[in-house]
Amino acid sequence: MVTAQSRSPLSWVPRVAKVGLTFWMLGVVLAMFLWVPPYEGLGNTGRIVMMHVPTAWLSTFAFAIAAWYSIVYLRRRQARDDDRALVATELGFLFSVLATVTGSMFAKVVWGSWWNWEPRETSILILLLIYGAYFALRSAIDDPDRRRQLAAVYALFAFVSAPLLTYVVPRMYENTLHPNCAFLPGSRCNGITLANNGVGQLGDQRLQLLNVERNGDLVTAVVDVSGVGFSNRTTLRPTYNRATQRQVDTPNFPDSRFMLALQGVDETGVQLNIQAPGNTSQRGNVATRTTLFASLIGFTGLFFWVYNLRTTLLGLQRRVEARGLA
Template sequence: MLRSQPVTTALKGLVTLWLLGVVVAMFLIVPEYQGLGNTGRIIMVHVPTAWLSMLAFSVAAWQSVQYLRRRRVEHDERALAATELGLLFATLATLTGSMFAKVVWGAWWNWEPRETSILILLLIYAAYFALRSAIDDAERRRQLAAVYALFAFVTAPLLIFVVPRLYDTTLHPNCAFLPGSKCDGITLAEGRVGDLGDNILELRAIRREGDLVTAVVAVRGTGGAAPVIMEPSYNVATRTQVATPAFEGSRFMLAIQGVSDQGVRLNIQAPGNTSQRNATTTLTLLASLLGFTGLFVWIYALRSTLLSLQRRIEAQGWS
């Protein structure tokens, strides 16, 4: 134990310095996201906290299985500690996502599929603590909490990864900010209508002036508001986008990705899609994921130890 103490202290210091380095890189090295400025840097916190919530819930489920198999109290304590951290990281992911939504989509909350699913997940895991506080008998509380944690974990990947992808209408375009991701987009001919993200598009006309192709698009949100005319343009000779107007109340843009005999291919483009390909941005995001993972291990071990200490104190009859 004495020999491991210096090693543990050194690891804690390394995690602290690593996260400080990530913060410095976020603001001084990573380039700003076009059209978003410093707001785009939220992704360096939003993505790690979202993934760590899944890691924490996975640990809670595993420790719950171990408790049901062995009936050892320390497994219940570890499951409780992991669930607390999972709820904390999921809340942080929701708050950072809400701040991002305010800047990009114009509202703190939009009730789109991903936002709604994470809220449901928060409520499911909040009920875990309500269940524990409602049962006085310790053994029964631990057993029921372990069973509930397993059922709750089954819903986690469904709500985070599956359910949002069942909906075509979502404010989260697949191409937003993550390196290597893609948006499918839609190809429309004149007079045709299609869904793109959370918008309904009608291609009213295609104008050609030499190599420049301009699409006249009527964009209507799912709320039924009057359509807004947007006119993205594309140079067919250089295969480059010329005009990429922003959606009303949003900083995401409508862009033409190509022109063919079938019409024009329209897609959502994130304001930060240029800086997202920067190697520094990618490395900083990976470093942030690693640093937050180290932070999770640190806090998880500390919280588990405190719960064990609290149990021992209570067993001695101390208040």
């Protein structure tokens, strides 16, 4: 029996941590809607990034923990290490699903479609299928020791794909709809330079420069724009002021809130780029980055709380089953 005298002097820490985590996440939610300004052209939809980015990062972190404890299990052959690997994989899968759902919500508003087979969308879908097979493998094997061993080996091979599919493969495509380079103000994407009648691609949009109109310092590019299979074909006319070196008009792509920007003109042609809606104030930048960082800390704390709780429950379940067989 545990008495007041035998309790650890730090037994209050977990309870305080849980209360602190609750208020921390509440503060993050309040900051999302009360401190972070609405994104230009996106309104409240842009705030979902505060949830999307941390869940995407934590999914890779969770899969890394699963790989680590898989190695530990293969060395020590202790069931508790398999429990830790399993729980980390479960949470990694959950965070991947959350990242996919929040990303799809953002895509619906910005790109006009829930799913676009964009490189990052496709890569995270493949990642979900890979780790979905992990759970299928575990459920297909009855022998506990063999199940744990094969699951540990599979988790190691699966983790090799996690950073590749999340960070490497999507960045191999310069023209991507994913707003990693255009979402925050002041950032730049890798645009394209087109001469007259030149053809190029930004994201999934095909561009052809039809003409360049000049009126004093103002330069307007007449661009034929179309989606996959020449869908939503239209003509856009982005304008650039050579004197101030600023965009004057950035028209939207068809059925999208992303814009076509003319960023410069020289003897080789015009420089065109994709531009995302975003905050224009420095306060917006500070609020966005601070809240994003706070959200990452909060989700990390939530991860460890659920991780410890689930691992403890699996250990209790295993001990109850062992007593039942005794």
